[in-house]
Amino acid sequence: MGLHPKGFDLSLDRIGRLMDRLDNPHLHLPPVIHIAGTNGKGSTSAFCRALLEEAGLACHVHTSPHLVRWHERFRLGGRGGSRLVDDDTLADALDRVADANRGEHITVFELLTATMFVLFAEHPADVAVIEVGLGGRFDATNIIQRPATSLIMPIALDHTAWLGDKVELVAAEKAGIIKPGCPVVIGAQMQDAARDVLVETAERLECPTSVYGQDFVAFPDQGRFVYQDGDVLFDLAMPRLLGRHQLANAAAAIAAVRSAGFDIGHGAADRAMQSVQWPARMQRLSRGALVDLAPANSEIWLDGGHNPAAGQAIAEELAARNEIDDRPVFMIAGMIDTKDQTNFFRQFAGLVKRVFTVPVPQTEASVPNDELAVKANEAGLPAEPIHSVANALRLLADNQETDDLSPRILICGSLYLAGAVLKENGTVPE
Structure with a gap:
């Protein structure tokens, strides 16, 4: 933090240059679920992890910002469940990334994103859940070329100095993580204008697309949580994360995991609703x-x-x-x-x-x-x-x-x- 800028400087040039020097670890990841949005990214990442781990899969997770310790941004998957990266592993990866950067101008988030790519490439896992830092189009995580699924959560006005002062402009920035031909899941949107931008982008890029309220839904029913899409109907325990909005977040996670090609059965989904954890959200x-x-x-x-x-x-x-x-x-x-x-x-x-x-x-x-x-x-x-x-x-x-x-x-x-x-x-x- 003392050596590099704290602010935002949205660009893919610096992270791309750094990836080249590190032998492009972002090209050697397991299948990626890439998550953007104004609200709900962290909770939905937690739901994705719970779903995948309850199905017996090893899952890496990248989120930001951290709450107390930098380690929280890097969760490494394993057969016995995931764990936060340990001190020695994190310090070694940071050192190598810093050496490769050669003291050139770069932001802290870009260095941390590069570190994430190094860690996730070097530790085997079945899937990686990667949360966007800010925006989407020029976010450092967006050098991911072929995500298994791009998931876009609710969009609202935030960071207007960087993303625009109209929800359509913000949506266009978030839609930047959508890649040609790759599956897209669009979570519950509060404003039609945002959803329209996301759907139009996905259609233009010829992406298989699932939209909340159209292709999948979620609702409470007699103390239970019901998820339904075109293929499955799940009657699940209510999510451990509180708030009606968490039903939509959980539904988006189920749709994204399924869209990415992972077969999550009813039992795993039910257990995930009860085991999911995400601090500082109610x-x-x-x-x-x-x-x-x-x-x-x-x-x-x-x-x-x-x-x-x-x-x-x-x-x-x-x-x-x-x-x-x-x-x-x-x-x-x-x-x-x-x-x-x-x-x-x-x-x-x-x-x-x-x-x-x-x-x-x-x-x-x-x-x-x-x-x-x-x-x-x-x-x-x-x-x-x-x-x-x-x-x-x-x-x-x-x-x-x-x-x-x-x-x-x-x-x-x-x-x-x-x-x-x-x-x-x-x-x-x-």
């Missing part, structure tokens, strides 16, 4: 140093969602929980300055009793907590700037009356904040 924190600071019997949720579409999904899940168990809802939020803070907060109007705004640790892009409180106020939420998550939890505990209902507390607004919370709480991803 993750219940039930123990840890921060949890101990909260009011007794609090229900504490952590979510790294940071744009209005993610906010809507989180708010819907909280509202559904309040219908079952009505508690006062408090939010502890930190956000960075590239996000639409006011419209994120607006999703929670009428649901959240009070917002405590906090700085996001270890990033210069953090919105000052007093400025973030103003954004929450603009969205109709009472807000108060607080120095830290720990202080906000202490304040809630100090003001808790004996006969008060135990609160439902949401910590949200940034993956950077989520990572800091998991680290301070002592519950880092494994």
Whole structure:
């Protein structure tokens, strides 16, 4: 991080040059499921991994960003299940990539992407699930030439400085991962304009295409999760990942894995719904140093969602929980300055009793907590700037009356904040 630019510099030239010097490891991968989209990429990657591993397959997984440790970006598949890369293996691969780069201009993400290709090429596996970093067309992962499936998850406005300020422009950038003749799965899209761009691109490139709501569907039924496409009907356990949006994510993963040519039976799919794990996406924190600071019997949720579409999904899940168990809802939020803070907060109007705004640790892009409180106020939420998550939890505990209902507390607004919370709480991803 000290040697290379932290920002975005979307191009395939530098990564292509580096791949040549490393003997093109990206050409020696197992079949790849390549995932782009604004929301749901990480959760869907986790569903893909669970499906493939429950079917007995060795699965590499690349995701970004990491929450606590860089190792989280590189999960190496094996017959006994996948594992995060170990220190020595990661350090060796990074050294070789850095040597091959010869000190030339390159971004941190490009170096890490090259490292991913080296690791995945050198360790045998049946399949690799690779998540796009930003956009698609010029993302460093997009030197993949013939993906087994290109999967595009819901598209919304985010990173507008790089991807455009209209959903059609963002969709066109994400559609850049679609390759001629290669299968495409299009997940649930909130806007017809985005779906139309994706479908038109896939048709122009003559790709076999499966579209959510048309070629495959998912819905809850009497406490179960039903997935259906043109060939199978699965009656499955509800996904372990919470939120109605996770049904669509799980369905997209099933469609993508099947589209990539992997025969996932009913039993494997059912087990996958119960074993899937993905931290900081409606993750219940039930123990840890921060949890101990909260009011007794609090229900504490952590979510790294940071744009209005993610906010809507989180708010819907909280509202559904309040219908079952009505508690006062408090939010502890930190956000960075590239996000639409006011419209994120607006999703929670009428649901959240009070917002405590906090700085996001270890990033210069953090919105000052007093400025973030103003954004929450603009969205109709009472807000108060607080120095830290720990202080906000202490304040809630100090003001808790004996006969008060135990609160439902949401910590949200940034993956950077989520990572800091998991680290301070002592519950880092494994």
